[in-house]
Amino acid sequence: MNITIRRFDKRKEPQSIDMTYPLFEGLTLLENLIKIKTTIDPTLSFNGVCRSGVCGSCGVSVNGKAKLSCSYKPSDGDVIEPLAYHEVERDLIVDKTKTHKTLKTSHAHLLGSAILENSSKVTVQSDCILCDSCYSACPVLAVNSDFLGPFALTKVYRYTLQSNENKKAIDAIQKNGIWDCTLCGECTLSCPQDIDPKTDIMNLRSISVQNGYNDPNFANMSFGDFEFNNLFR
Amino acid sequence: MTLLKGQNLTTDILVIGSGGAGLSAALRAKKLGCSVIVATKTLPTNANTSMAQGGFNASSNEDIQIHIDDTIRSSRGLGSSTMIDLMCKSSKTSLDWLLSLGVPFSLDDNGNLANRFMGGSTNKRTYYAEDYTGLKILQTLHDECLKNDIEFKANHYLLNLIVDEDTKEVGGATFLNIATGEVVEIRAKSVIIATGGYSGVYHGFTTNGFGSSGDGIAAVIRAGGVASDMEFVQFHPTALKKSSILISEAARGEGGYLVNGLGKRFVDELLSRDEVSRAVAKEINEGREVFLDVRHLGSEKLAHLLPQEMKLCKIHENLDMAKDLIPIKSVAHYTMGGIEVDQKLQASGLKGCFAVGECSNAHIHGANRLGGNSLLEIISMGLIAGENASNYKPKSKFKENNQLNKDRAFINTVYNTFTNQINFYEKREFLGKILYHNAGVIRKDMGLKEALAALQQMQREFTFMGISDKSKEFNTNLIDFIEFGNTLEVAEMLLVGALHRNESRGAHFREDFKETNDTFKAHSIFWKEDGVLCTEFKDVK
Structure with missing residues (x-):
């Protein structure tokens, strides 16, 4: 059970790569991202504040559809990307x-x-x-x-x-x-x-x-x- | 003001924090003709204000005195009647101001503003906008700021205040620009700190958003200012067990029960938050799970009354409120303590530095906050802070200051010298746990001392922690780490305060001192001398 995250770093070559991480079942996507950051890869970058769908900071694209990562439970094979039509700053962080x-x-x-x-x-x-x-x-x-x-x-x-x-x-x-x-x-x-x-x-x-x-x-x-x-x- | 060498930006008023308090202050200062910059570590509306559901207290002429009395009673002897007077008397004007900006408060069937009761209030005076009161206030304030050309500096993480060593005058602050990784300074004639509370020290056990790390309070302490009443933390009785997501008080207000693992009700659900939280904690401490039971209300009624809550239970616990018992626990929700301010909201020990909202202790909530008073405080006091900061005349013309260089050096040290042998994320989680268990709803001497020892160990180990991510731009690993550093400073004050207050008062409950003892009818005061935390009690004025 995995999820794929499209990572981006303008200082790296290539700038964008897809990385696969284990899926922590039962957790929201935001909780999954935090788990990855704190236990697997501290360089993974994303935003998220309130965890309950009201601060608007954690929007990402999942399989091409915009989702709040705090309100979405990921499934095996999901592809997570930054929001579309925004300049990507780093990984899932975009310039709003x-x-x-x-x-x-x-x-x-x-x-x-x-x-x-x-x-x-x-x-x-x-x-x-x-x-x-x-x-x-x-x-x-x-x-x-x-x-x-x-x-x-x-x-x-x-x-x-x-x-x-x-x-x-x-x-x-x-x-x-x-x-x-x-x-x-x-x-x-x-x-x-x-x-x-x-x-x-x-x-x-x-x-x-x-x-x-x-x-x-x-x-x-x-x-x-x-x-x-x-x-x- | 003339530009000084090496400085990045100047403004009349620098507001740090972009929740309801910061934006209200910014709007007032702008209205009074000042130039204003609002610096925020996220984007302008990503603040805890957006999570406030309950409502906004505003009292009619006949109700003002009763509102004052309710607030004073709730503060359990630690509220200042002058400040409470000031807030309650300006409550109606503050509400009118929000209405004039277009905050769409809910109306009743007759087209009048709708209001409701909140726990601890004698009269109905809480105005609301469905269950999105804070969100709608914050978004509307943000729109109004854009209209008034208020300049925002997003992704600016507060490092330190810029203080003149001789006069103690604050003339700006240094920030880590998260987007570029550079340390920058913003100079100002006066500074308003509106950085929010510190419930985030209870990592994993708080309803607050991430980043509620008391950054402003820690910066004030480092700058030679004073904090107070840090041991007073309001716990909310109904947060989801796994995720600590808040389930609104409305669930109990509408007739929900609290039951334990044996299926028995164990407390009057409508008592005040601190009493219900203690009852919940006691059950859990004795090994029984606690559940919120709203099944008897039926799915139709629930969908109408608690739609947000139903959604959150489904997402976070995969449970259906209409069919399942909802496992809950009490978690940290609101911090009454904060930056000690005078009646002009000016930070004690500093000049030209104002603090407002949850980060400040304006002696309004005292030992326990009345529901609906926090949204009121951020608006009414926010406007006052904006006005007082605008009227502040700096005494000393600003000199060169070394803070920027010091902070650049510190960030370099974190990158290059901190060894990162100890994973601070593990420590953050551990600290959250021990604070919750030892300095949570129910406290006692031994447990507090153990937690303090563990915390001081982490302070000693701090340079052995560090960052794995060495990128400059958008280094959220670095931000998490600096926030953790602030957490360690703030939590120390919380623990020391809780340890010294050998009594129970409001939200602070000591198992070994269950009674209120008026020897302690005083504010706990915290400051640092040569890097060492000092504390004493100061009489209530």
Whole structure:
């Protein structure tokens, strides 16, 4: 019973190697990593703080899917890698400071004054723990690394509901934002807090249209003969 | 401020720690026009604040005095009425401030803020955001910090305070930049320490996240400051047996039972945390397992009331709360002791250095903390710390200081001279175990002395420990090791305090001195002289 960990060290050659370690059954992945670090290989590097799924620090990719290592029980043969679309610092540690800059770019904070009675509308969105699982799951980032990504947009939607002054944020999410999303829903599937960024993004699109914005994809769509011919064939 | 040679960064206010206390302080200081840097050893929101479920105490005008009285009673004679007054009287403003930032507190059916009772409180005054109160507060504060352009220095591990030897003025701190492996300094007009508690000394026996190693407290002691009441540690009665993961008090509040291996209930489950913790520890010490039993509530009700808990039991113990007994134990949860501060939250023995939140001892919780007061403390006192630090005028213009060189030398020594013949991870585990068994819920003279002897042995062996990982960047082996060093400093104070306090008071229970003795109605005080730990009792003001 083993797990494989993709290790990375920019000072080594090759920089990345897969290493296999024994699986400690019954323990979470984070507990497995700690066991490896403290008893087998102290150089194994990873993050983890709260152990109970709320601090957001221990996200990794398991067999290609983002997981919190404190909330996942590994199985024989699992392949553990750092989160996708992040610069890898070392082993399973990634640079989140860049992804978290999207919060600033998108003005994901309260802009006007808070509307108390709307608190209950943002119960789910405000559960975000900034684990970056959704970001790691988002295929748009494979083609556009400037895409704001799901968690920032969910936060923008949260504050849009909580405040009546949102122009700055709505303006900020037009480019590399809501219209770049393919609505594939991978973010929603990956969220350990059951947040649904896909729906939040759709709602932000409606709000944007109400604010006079148009879907740029729609403007670029071709309605030439070819499509129509196909349609009526 | 003008840049001095060799220094990396300057700011008006340096906040160390990015939990609720640090971020509140940072926001207030920024609001008052100061430049602010928040340095944190992780990322800004990876703090224990995120784990606080219960809620935030705020008292209405009619309730303020009762809130004060409840807090004073709970402190068992060690609370300062001035500080408790200050906190309770600002509780409503603090709550309003959080609401103004958009923290989505739960509402009742009429659209009013919902609140609930917490153990030890006379009135309902605990406001909550589902069972994610701390998480939502912390995330919202972080968003607000970004909005206000507060500068974060992530992956910065506090090494030492930079202190002027003559004036005792603190003008910054040194950090190990975890990302680069370099030792750097950040200079500031004043420093706010908000580094959290030290329950992590009970490694393996705490509900806290990793890294609750009392870094700030240890740094203050090394800098010539003072710590106090370090023996007072709140134990939580219901943590999962294998993993020490917290199962919220709500499980008992909603009607859950505690039963022993014989299937018998052995305590009134709704007594205060210290009393229930002692009853649980007694059962376990006498060889009986203890279980939380919520089966009678039924799966539907459980899924509605305790969804987080059900998930955690499944993940960590592979048990179904609706069908299985849940094995539990009492583990370290919150540390009342910490950096001794004056009424302006300024660290005793130092100038221009403020401490706030769980790392400080502002004489609010005394010997036992009231539920819902810790989130209140980090916000209300955080704002006050931010204000006081902003108003602080440094007396001496900052001179050259050798701390950076000393700390660079120390890190080099760890890499090159510490022999690493003894595995500190094994020692860390062993220390956690002996502290838990000998300085845990139930303590006695002999056990404390044994634990202290073992700890002092580890201090002597420290240079024979060390690191296997010699990389510079993201060396978490090194961070674990320095944290362990802090643990050894902090745990020594805990043990010495527990040993000298020949009485039982609040969370500190001595089997050999079961009664409260008012000779000890005093704060235990700790400081170092020439590297030697000194202690005495100081009267309560």
